[in-house]
Amino acid sequence: MTTSDPGPGPSPAASDDRPGIDDSVQAELNRLRGSIDNIDAAVVHMLAERFKCTQQVGILKAEHQLPPADPSREARQITRLRELAENARLDPAFAEKLLNFIIAEVIRHHETIADGARAEEG
Numbered sequence: 385m386t387t388s389d390p391g392p393g394p395s396p397a398a399s400d401d402r403p404g405i406d407d408s409v410q411a412e413l414n415r416l417r418g419s420i421d422n423i424d425a426a427v428v429h430m431l432a433e434r435f436k437c438t439q440q441v442g443i444l445k446a447e448h449q450l451p452p453a454d455p456s457r458e459a460r461q462i463t464r465l466r467e468l469a470e471n472a473r474l475d476p477a478f479a480e481k482l483l484n485f486i487i488a489e490v491i492r493h494h495e496t497i498a499d500g501a502r503a504e505e506g
């Protein structure tokens with residue numbers, strides 16, 4: 385066989401064949417990349433859903449003059465996520481960094497919403 389089958393599911397990366405690679409190696413690489421692409425798509429969709437929720441939280445907080453950040457909630461989330469990560473054999477430090485990265489963006493959104501609400505109040 386001179387061409388490798390990327391398997392089911394459309395994925396540009398999965399059909400990125402290179403010359404000089406053994407067909408079976410290329411097929412395995414394509415199969416794994418297909419899964420990676422599916423996982424990346426799921427992550428994007430899950431993050432989009434999370435941001436839809438946090439936008440609602442941002443509006444609620446702005447309406448009730450609550451601060452954008454809630455450090456005690458964040459501490460509980462970090463404890464929980466680190467434990468989940470450990471059980472899933474994911475580096476807990478990485479999980480914590482990822483959560484902090486996402487939350488920083490959420491807080492930025494909350495501040496933008498609060499600024500807008502204050503500007504509307506005059």
Ligand SMILES: O=C(O)C(=O)C[C@]1(C(=O)O)C=C[C@@H](O)C=C1
Pocket residue numbers: 438441442452453454455457458461486487490491494
């Ligand atoms: O739960 C909240 O109060 C939120 O605003 C959401 C969220 C989060 O993204 O999970 C963001 C900011 C807070 O500091 C804590 C948590």
